[in-house]
Amino acid sequence: MHKILAAAVGISFLPGLALAQSLEDIAKAMGADRITTIEYAGTGDFHALGQSLQPGDRWPLFKMVEYKATINYGGDGAMIQRILVIQGEHPPRGGGRQPVKGKQSRSGAIAGEIGWSPSARPTPARETAPLIHALWTSPHGVIKAALAQKSPIVIKTVDGKEYKTVAFARKGAFSAIGWFDKTNVLRGVDARVANPVYGDMKVTSHYSDYKTVDGIAFPMRIRVIAEGQPLLDLRVSKITPNAPAEIKAPEGLRRPGHRVTMEEAAKGVWFVAGGSHNSVAIDHGDHVTVVEGPLNDGRSMAVIAAVKKTIPGKPIRFVVNSHHHFDHSGGLRGFVNEGATVVTHKINVSFYQQAYRAPRTVDPDLLATSRKTAKFVGIGDKHVMGAGDNALELHLLKGSTHNTGLIIGYMPAHKILIVADAYSGREHLSAPVAEPEHAATNLLENIARLKLDVAKVLPLHGAMMDFAQVRMAGGQAP
Numbered sequence: 001m002h003k004i005l006a007a008a009v010g011i012s013f014l015p016g017l018a019l020a021q022s023l024e025d026i027a028k029a030m031g032a033d034r035i036t037t038i039e040y041a042g043t044g045d046f047h048a049l050g051q052s053l054q055p056g057d058r059w060p061l062f063k064m065v066e067y068k069a070t071i072n073y074g075g076d077g078a079m080i081q082r083i084l085v086i087q088g089e090h091p092p093r094g095g096g097r098q099p100v101k102g103k104q105s106r107s108g109a110i111a112g113e114i115g116w117s118p119s120a121r122p123t124p125a126r127e128t129a130p131l132i133h134a135l136w137t138s139p140h141g142v143i144k145a146a147l148a149q150k151s152p153i154v155i156k157t158v159d160g161k162e163y164k165t166v167a168f169a170r171k172g173a174f175s176a177i178g179w180f181d182k183t184n185v186l187r188g189v190d191a192r193v194a195n196p197v198y199g200d201m202k203v204t205s206h207y208s209d210y211k212t213v214d215g216i217a218f219p220m221r222i223r224v225i226a227e228g229q230p231l232l233d234l235r236v237s238k239i240t241p242n243a244p245a246e247i248k249a250p251e252g253l254r255r256p257g258h259r260v261t262m263e264e265a266a267k268g269v270w271f272v273a274g275g276s277h278n279s280v281a282i283d284h285g286d287h288v289t290v291v292e293g294p295l296n297d298g299r300s301m302a303v304i305a306a307v308k309k310t311i312p313g314k315p316i317r318f319v320v321n322s323h324h325h326f327d328h329s330g331g332l333r334g335f336v337n338e339g340a341t342v343v344t345h346k347i348n349v350s351f352y353q354q355a356y357r358a359p360r361t362v363d364p365d366l367l368a369t370s371r372k373t374a375k376f377v378g379i380g381d382k383h384v385m386g387a388g389d390n391a392l393e394l395h396l397l398k399g400s401t402h403n404t405g406l407i408i409g410y411m412p413a414h415k416i417l418i419v420a421d422a423y424s425g426r427e428h429l430s431a432p433v434a435e436p437e438h439a440a441t442n443l444l445e446n447i448a449r450l451k452l453d454v455a456k457v458l459p460l461h462g463a464m465m466d467f468a469q470v471r472m473a474g475g476q477a478p
C-alpha cells in the first residue's frame with residue numbers, strides 16, 4: 001500500500017523520480033528488466049475480425065492447433081506470430097477463408113513499421129496496426145513501451161481495487177492503458193487500435209493464471225476482446241525468455257494496395273485490379289459507379305486516381321459494397337470522402353452509421369479530416385443502377401453462409417457477373433471440382449433462380465474469367 005501512496009504523491013510533486021522507481025518496481029516484479037526477447041507458445045481460440053456472418057454476429061471461430069509468438073523488444077521492436085488453425089464453425093458461418101480444409105496459416109510479422117505474412121513467398125501485411133498492438137501490449141511489451149515513453153503512473157480504483165495504470169501509444173497504430181495490480185502484475189490492457197471500419201477500435205486484453213519461469217512472470221492465459229467480441233483466447237503452455245529472435249523484414253516488400261490496373265471488360269466497364277482485391281468502374285453517363293471499396297484509404301485513393309484518369313471529367317457518385325466484411329468495406333470511407341453514396345444491403349446501414357460515428361484519433365483517415373457525412377442506400381433483394389447498356393442490377397445472394405447481405409452485380413446487356421467471395425478467380429480450372437464448396441454451389445443456385453445469362457465474370461478477387469470457370473468451381477460441366 002505504501003508504494004501506491006508514494007507513487008500517487010510522487011506524481012504530484014516529483015514526477016520523474018516516482019515514475020522511474022515505480023516502473024522499475026513493475027519491471028522487476030514482472031522480470032521485464034531481465035529479457036530482451038521472449039517466445040511463448042500454446043493453443044486456443046482464434047476469431048477472424050470483421051468476418052462475421054452479418055453485422056453484430058460473432059467473429060467466426062477457428063481453433064488454434066499451434067500458436068507461437070517470438071518477440072524482440074530491441075530497437076523498434078519485432079514480432080512473429082505463427083498461427084495454425086483448423087475449422088471452428090460447424091457448419092461454416094461467416095468469412096475468414098472458411099471452410100478450412102486441414103490446417104491453415106494465420107501468421108503475421110512486424111519489424112518496426114513494416115508488416116508482412118511470413119511464408120515461402122512473404123507478402124506485405126494489409127494492416128500493420130494489429131501486429132504493432134500485439135507486440136507492445138504483450139505482457140512485457142507494456143512495460144518496455146511505458147518505460148521508453150516515460151509514462152507516468154496513475155492510480156485508478158475499480159470495484160474497490162487499486163491499480164497502477166500507464167498510458168502509452170504508437171503513432172498511427174494504437175493508444176493504450178496498462179493495468180497493474182498492487183503486486184505490480186499486469187492484469188489487462190485497454191486499447192484503441194486503428195481500424196479502417198471502426199476507427200479507434202476498442203480492444204481489451206486480459207492476462208491471468210500467472211506463472212514464473214526463471215524469474216520472468218508470464219500469464220498462462222491471454223484473452224483479447226475486440227468491440228465486445230472475443231478475438232483470441234490463448235492458453236500458453238511454454239515460455240522461453242531470451243530465446244533467439246532475429247526478426248528482419250524481407251527485402252523489397254512493398255506496401256499493398258497501390259498498384260492499380262484498368263482492363264476494359266465492355267464499353268465503359270472497367271475491371272480495376274492490381275492488388276489483392278478488385279473493383280469495377282462503370283460509366284453511367286454523367287457519373288461513374290464503382291463496385292467495391294476494399295481494404296483502406298490507401299487502396300481507395302489509388303483506385304479513385306486511376307478511375308478519374310480512365311473516365312475523366314465524371315464524378316464517382318456511387319460506390320457499391322458487396323458485403324460488410326472489413327477487407328471489402330475498409331475503403332468505402334475514401335469514396336464517401338470523394339462524394340460517393342454507399343449502396344449496400346440494408347442490414348449493413350446502421351452498422352456503418354454507428355461505426356463511422358466513432359472517434360478516429362489514432363489514425364485519422366481522409367473522411368475523419370473532411371468531416372463529410374456518409375450517405376447510404378440500403379437495398380433489399382434487388383436494385384438497379386444506371387440505364388441502357390451499362391445498367392447494373394444488384395441481387396442479394398440468398399442462402400449464403402458466408403454473409404447474409406452478400407450482393408452480386410449483373411449487367412444484362414454485357415452478360416457480366418460481378419461477384420465477391422462466392423467465387424474468386426484465383427485459379428484456372430480445367431475440370432469440374434469434385435467436392436465443390438457451398439459458396440460456389442449456392443452462387444450457381446442463385447444465378448439459376450434469378451435466370452441470369454452470364455458470359456463473363458469479374459470477380460472481386462483474382463482475374464477476369466469466363467462463366468465456365470464458375471460452373472466448374474460449382475461442380476458443373478463447363
Ligand SMILES: [Zn+2]
Binds near residue numbers: 095096325328421
Ligand atoms: Zn467476405
